[in-house]
Amino acid sequence: MVAIETDSLERRFGSVRAVEELDLEVDEGEVFGFLGPNGAGKSTTINMLLGFVPPTAGSATVLGHDAATESLAVRQRTGVLPEDFGVYERLTARKHVRFAIDCKGAGDDPDALLSRVGLADAADRKAGGFSTGMRQRLAFAMALAGEPELLILDEPSSGLDPNGAREMREIVREEVDRGATVFFSSHIMEQVEAICDRVGVMREGRLVACDSIASLKRDLDVDSRLVVEVDRVPEGIREELLALEGVSAVRIDDGEIEVALSRAGRKTAALDAVERSGAAVEDVSTEEPSLEDLFEALTTESEVAP
Numbered sequence: 303m304v305a306i307e308t309d310s311l312e313r314r315f316g317s318v319r320a321v322e323e324l325d326l327e328v329d330e331g332e333v334f335g336f337l338g339p340n341g342a343g344k345s346t347t348i349n350m351l352l353g354f355v356p357p358t359a360g361s362a363t364v365l366g367h368d369a370a371t372e373s374l375a376v377r378q379r380t381g382v383l384p385e386d387f388g389v390y391e392r393l394t395a396r397k398h399v400r401f402a403i404d405c406k407g408a409g410d411d412p413d414a415l416l417s418r419v420g421l422a423d424a425a426d427r428k429a430g431g432f433s434t435g436m437r438q439r440l441a442f443a444m445a446l447a448g449e450p451e452l453l454i455l456d457e458p459s460s461g462l463d464p465n466g467a468r469e470m471r472e473i474v475r476e477e478v479d480r481g482a483t484v485f486f487s488s489h490i491m492e493q494v495e496a497i498c499d500r501v502g503v504m505r506e507g508r509l510v511a512c513d514s515i516a517s518l519k520r521d522l523d524v525d526s527r528l529v530v531e532v533d534r535v536p537e538g539i540r541e542e543l544l545a546l547e548g549v550s551a552v553r554i555d556d557g558e559i560e561v562a563l564s565r566a567g568r569k570t571a572a573l574d575a576v577e578r579s580g581a582a583v584e585d586v587s588t589e590e591p592s593l594e595d596l597f598e599a600l601t602t603e604s605e606v607a608p
């Protein structure tokens with residue numbers, strides 16, 4: 303079953319095309335990471351999925367409901383962590399969570415939810431005195447109220463320390479084990495890599511990639527790196543390496559030769575070239591492309607099609 307489906311979804315703000323021709327499908331039970339640089343259209347998409355912003359064209363269906371005309375039904379079954387969550391300064395953490403539970407007509411124990419996000423000891427404190435990370439945890443507890451079928455989290459780890467980010471990942475896993483679908487936007491690649499089944503990458507309002515991270519790495523020709531430590535840097539080695547097929551860059555730095563290789567490049571050929579040139583190889587290591595490299599390749603190279 304499909305949890306989220308958009309059909310040529312579009313939103314313009316005057317002359318700004320915030321989201322264009324977006325066709326997206328997220329299956330039930332999936333953890334879907336929604337990525338893209340600042341201003342790429344992630345929040346606008348999320349706001350359209352929740353019915354906060356009407357599309358200027360196209361449509362979105364969330365949990366079987368039209369996002370624009372049946373947004374109440376969507377929000378009743380969805381837990382939302384908004385990008386700009388503002389607390390009620392005078393209300394305690396428990397009252398915030400109680401409010402979220404009541405809105406959903408659910409029967410959760412507010413203290414159990416606060417405990418899940420690490421705020422058990424702060425239940426009676428007014429949220430106005432909370433730190434950024436505590437506010438984020440509180441928003442997360444509110445999103446979890448009523449065991450939602452779908453969690454939409456806009457930058458869930460913003461403001462969280464590494465422990466908080468890890469705890470958030472654990473809760474996401476627990477929620478998926480319970481049967482929930484998780485759709486979240488993030489700039490933190492490690493976070494995304496650790497928990498997502500698939501990612502969609504937005505750029506200038508368009509979806510430029512949508513697949514599992516493994517498939518994206520396989521299909522996209524992102525450079526891997528070979529790092530060779532040598533006793534001395536042979537003369538002319540840079541030119542020799544650059545002449546090899548698939549070598550896109552060579553960096554030489556104090557006894558270390560770093561070779562960037564595309565998929566067509568062969569690490570053994572580069573290593574042979576270094577050895578043939580008379581240098582003694584003292585150490586060799588390789589670095590495969592990270593999600594960060596992938597993100598960079600998808601969002602900074604060549605122009606987006608009009």
Ligand SMILES: Nc1ncnc2c1ncn2[C@@H]1O[C@H](COP(=O)(O)OP(=O)(O)OP(=O)(O)O)[C@@H](O)[C@H]1O
Nearest residue numbers: 315318319320338339340341342343344345346347
């Ligand atoms: N209410 C609005 N009025 C005018 N322009 C808007 C509005 N909301 C968003 N935009 C524009 O739409 C584009 C997409 O913005 P959006 O907030 O969706 O990006 P984002 O991917 O969520 O960015 P970030 O990672 O910085 O949160 C931007 O150019 C933004 O300025």
